[in-house]
Amino acid sequence: MNSTNKLKILNDPIYGFITIPNELFFDLIEHPYFQRLRRISQLGLTYLVYPGAYHTRFHHALGAMHLMDKAVRILKSKGHAISMEEEEAVKIAILLHDIGHGPFSHALENSIVPGIDHEKLSLEFMKLLNKEFEGKLEMAINIFQNKHPKKFLHQLISSQLDMDRLDYLRRDSFYTGVTEGQVNSERLISMLNIVDDQIVVDHKGIYSVEKFIVARRLMYWQVYLHKTVLSAEFLLIKILQRAREVFTEDMLMPSALKVFLRGDLPESYEDLLNLYAQLDDHDIFSGIKEWQFHSDKVLSILCESLLKRKLLAVVSADDPNNDGKINELKKNVQEKYGISLKETEYFVFNKGLTNNAYNPTKDRINLLYKDGSVVDIARAADQLNISALAKPVTKNFLFFPKDCGLRS
């Protein structure tokens, strides 16, 4: 086959075109592990609130790779050495950084394969691919694990201003229509620089960074931590939890999902990953559609609630330990649904959620001044509000069925 036939340009509603750099990328993208990401929604069930938000991990991964291309080009034009091999490796690393995500992305993290997060799984998938591609992903894996000597390359994959974040904020804002969260990724990238092997932002980008932090915070409250989205996603988690609890061999569900609910996972990572690679959003939804008719009341009510979008009510709970209120709600649910008190925990529960727009204790966004000095943005003159944003905000919420609410 002629190699030029493999060179492809993809349409992207956000960036216009995304170019696939070379044949290796083309083959990675065509790989079933990666094609699976077409069936993993980027934002879980967020589309129940924002009806445009159906974009997938597949699209995000390509977008992040596109931004990485821009970032590398900018940094090289500013005189920083990045070899051809490093350029390819850092692009592969970002392309594959989410390949370990399971159905509904974060929503079901730890629900399908308990105890292993998606980053660990991404790493294991990369290692498997590295074998298949005869070592060509070696440096990408090192960058991903921050074992490569040039640390700034890892920061482009994972830091306050990494390409992952710059793509997903822009993409999520675009598809949800929450324009307040819009981030001008290309502009921010054009102001990246390197000092002492660390990514910094040229000083003139101070207001762009500020806007980025504010936009990020808004996306958290308006999208990622939106009460109704959370309500739907907790329902999803409870459904999986209950399905596991009442699991029997004759339960209707997709075959791949059955293995995970049964829990007899293979020992070798390779076998586990290949099994895991069978799973996507369709399996979960197909299971739920069958279980709405299951004989277990808890399971069938939970499934029907999700399918018909009869989500749990969410209210701010100033006092998360107000047991009186919770107990009253549980009693209502018990009576109404005819289930045990223990089982009401599937329907009535408390959750605390924290939003931290800029967390300088984790890692910082540093500004590079014309005189060569480097300053944390939260300490830069006139950025009082950034330091305010650096304080985390926690809110408590109480979830319960709308038709079992409190008499007010």
Next chain:
Amino acid sequence: MNSTNKLKILNDPIYGFITIPNELFFDLIEHPYFQRLRRISQLGLTYLVYPGAYHTRFHHALGAMHLMDKAVRILKSKGHAISMEEEEAVKIAILLHDIGHGPFSHALENSIVPGIDHEKLSLEFMKLLNKEFEGKLEMAINIFQNKHPKKFLHQLISSQLDMDRLDYLRRDSFYTGVTEGQVNSERLISMLNIVDDQIVVDHKGIYSVEKFIVARRLMYWQVYLHKTVLSAEFLLIKILQRAREVFTEDMLMPSALKVFLRGDLPESYEDLLNLYAQLDDHDIFSGIKEWQFHSDKVLSILCESLLKRKLLAVVSADDPNNDGKINELKKNVQEKYGISLKETEYFVFNKGLTNNAYNPTKDRINLLYKDGSVVDIARAADQLNISALAKPVTKNFLFFPKDCGLRS
């Protein structure tokens, strides 16, 4: 429950906000029949080519309702009488015009319920809802069927410049990123008018209409009739066809889908519709995922091809009856896959596709001049190219497995 709690505003990446007019609309949208549209992709498998095109019938229906609101407001402001009842009815009609769509929209039309198109199903769903909502959809149904005295209301639902088309062209262009197909829907709507109970366009809109027709044609060639999209969708059709052919009771698939493949459909429309309302894209995909491991070679190869995106090759076939070429291809497939000659028809076939950007024999776009005269756009001065566009263009394509291609 307080009625104001039901009034909702939805975010839309295209129009900004979509307002749900009143409680009746809210209840229709919350109805499981309508919520199902969240799980029906607008453009079938187009996302295999345009990775952003995951939008759903749910979103399109809301968008078309939003445009209808604008159209009604414009027409009223130009002095045309539209009663409050008619306004509500025409908005309901457009909201529900696609409620009969099945999995993957047009791609599987006639594959799930042979012989009944989605418009007929939409009408039946509306009648069912009319019963449930105690006759409140009566006028909407009349408008939908063009039985209402004011014919222009039906034209807003179904004609060359209806709200369906104005929304889907804009939305499909937006989500695919095919900017050439972008249509300025609001601008076109602002130039609508009525003469003799017919929708016309104010003369100054002549260039906007021209651009609309050109954009529509481009969307056909670049999206709706895109060779790779068609290749994927024919695969889908073939899969369903084969699954029906080799159907056995112990085949793994979602329960709802099984009824349709078995073919013992209920006699009453009501029962049929309620069964049909269980189906969505997830069922089809879950089936396909199971069948990639099915013992029937034809079925398993077709399913694996789709899941791993190893689609059939498509080439222009100047001579659709070149049997020699086809026979050679079939022989290749027979050998390679070890199947019967008859079975190769699943993999090697011819298709003719027609694109007709503006079909004045069906219905026209008429311009209203300042002197009151009304002229078909294709006859308006300086619109030579529109009359050119009015001629249908047909292209023939030959489909076959890439790995069984011709020696060249």
Next chain:
Amino acid sequence: MNSTNKLKILNDPIYGFITIPNELFFDLIEHPYFQRLRRISQLGLTYLVYPGAYHTRFHHALGAMHLMDKAVRILKSKGHAISMEEEEAVKIAILLHDIGHGPFSHALENSIVPGIDHEKLSLEFMKLLNKEFEGKLEMAINIFQNKHPKKFLHQLISSQLDMDRLDYLRRDSFYTGVTEGQVNSERLISMLNIVDDQIVVDHKGIYSVEKFIVARRLMYWQVYLHKTVLSAEFLLIKILQRAREVFTEDMLMPSALKVFLRGDLPESYEDLLNLYAQLDDHDIFSGIKEWQFHSDKVLSILCESLLKRKLLAVVSADDPNNDGKINELKKNVQEKYGISLKETEYFVFNKGLTNNAYNPTKDRINLLYKDGSVVDIARAADQLNISALAKPVTKNFLFFPKDCGLRS
């Protein structure tokens, strides 16, 4: 003449279309006083930094009227009484709110007619127009002066979230290309409400308001107080000042400008305004183009600097009273240009500039909660950063000719 001929729709790159409400508005817009605004740039000499920023007061006034139409419609839809007469009046008031602006808008305020600001002049123009239009602007004038009983109407003209601000931030961001300053005006307007005759924002708009305040601050630092823009505008002021100082009757310049530089202004406001209405950006530039060849060295150097874009250097001056530095610079200029020490003040000077993104001591932005309570946004939970933004920031700058800089 047929009245319908006067109804017009204008294209606007930002809002799409702007509709002129009725014939009275049409006649006001066609009036030479208002047409003059086509020749008054909105942002003075900002285009020397942002080459797209050539938009005019004319366009801004129409845009603000357009937003006022939206605001009125929203507030009425929320049940607040606004009579037809009030609606017309508040739209007229916003249409004419800037009609008193002189050449280069704020840049030359107080330089052409010392001691009278543009708001006072706008009011006087409105009164003159009111006479000409036989009292039809009476209520508009009352609203403009906050003498109308419904105070919220004045707030739509002049307050933290008035239509003036909502248009100019959006428009200036659009034309400069400073996307960080983009404000979603329509979205903010959709969340306006009224409590106790005061404009408030529905609680769900909290993040939109936050983004508005941040965007406004960014626009100040990046555009309105941009060092190079200021450098150009101070040059403009100095030119007018010097031209007045060296004024002689045979100086070349437009006739209208001559009257103002000579200083023998008419006593009656009506005569003054009619004279003032002759002035626009062209006069100033024509004067400058002539004076680049004037025999007075100070004047000719200043004019040439502006025309050839050889602007003064600007540096942060931590210590505004560092006389040593200033004296050294002045000495350099004196030598280099061969002018008197006194005259060097045209070229070397200090300026302090203050940015106050949200000034709650002037007037507040209040949020309306679901329980009916009203809270200043700076005190709302989780808005620590807004209270940070409420503190004014002052910076000092030193201006001097680039070719007379300090030895470093």
Next chain:
Amino acid sequence: MNSTNKLKILNDPIYGFITIPNELFFDLIEHPYFQRLRRISQLGLTYLVYPGAYHTRFHHALGAMHLMDKAVRILKSKGHAISMEEEEAVKIAILLHDIGHGPFSHALENSIVPGIDHEKLSLEFMKLLNKEFEGKLEMAINIFQNKHPKKFLHQLISSQLDMDRLDYLRRDSFYTGVTEGQVNSERLISMLNIVDDQIVVDHKGIYSVEKFIVARRLMYWQVYLHKTVLSAEFLLIKILQRAREVFTEDMLMPSALKVFLRGDLPESYEDLLNLYAQLDDHDIFSGIKEWQFHSDKVLSILCESLLKRKLLAVVSADDPNNDGKINELKKNVQEKYGISLKETEYFVFNKGLTNNAYNPTKDRINLLYKDGSVVDIARAADQLNISALAKPVTKNFLFFPKDCGLRS
């Protein structure tokens, strides 16, 4: 001075950022000849119809340079040889291609310096700059004149798909708000290619090119040949013509303009250009503002009409030689204004205007197919409407004062 201080990035509302490639470009842009373009509006008086259309030749020249950078990068990535020197030269040529434009761009072409078009003047300015920059513009001048061996470089400057056109269509569409004329310049550029030293378009760009041609045609009818714009621009031409006719030394006007109206132009091109470089839009407007009070009735009426936007009426004139109608109009004007019959020709006249969206007799847009063949787009299959667009359309218009119209 440090060279890095000269490297600049400019904001552009359309492309985001425009980078100035190197110091030579910086110095060319800073040159007074080029800075003058800041005071030359791109679209003459179009802003009288589209109030956002105040953009300048300065901005357009930078935009075209930006697109040239993209084009060069694309062509090089497709394996075509373009040396560093050629790359610089072709960018300089496009940057300076309009430097010879005079006040109001095309509107006054031939009115200021009769008999010499702006391209000739641009060439002369380039030659002058070449002397000043010690021969560094040599190759740019050769490319501009199509004397450079690689002919495709000239085509990037001047052909059906040159960077001039790709920028101005996009920019004019953006600033007028005529969204139907929007052209996706970057997308078109990404599909450029070279065959036999000619610019061609990759076959997959067929629909983008079609959209480009349609958009171009729309821009002609809706903007460039808009009746009201033409009415204003003919007024401008008539004003200059009359001012020349009644010229006396004591007429008030800017000094530079006076030389041109007097007509004693210098013999050497260098002197002429330096004089010409003094002129910009301000001079014309300042003249007009003075002349509205001139004693010559024809001149003063024309000037007042323009300043107060009392433009001539324009109607389609099917029969351009209907002398009866014209004579009646002239008689009306003669009576109403009290001028001679000869002088009425300033107010009543006929004009024929031709729009030719795609003129294959001049030069073609060729498509490159995968098999290497090259085909004129008008002959490509399915492009019937392009061949229709290739036929020129001429319309005749009659201009006359609104208040001297025909009794109907």
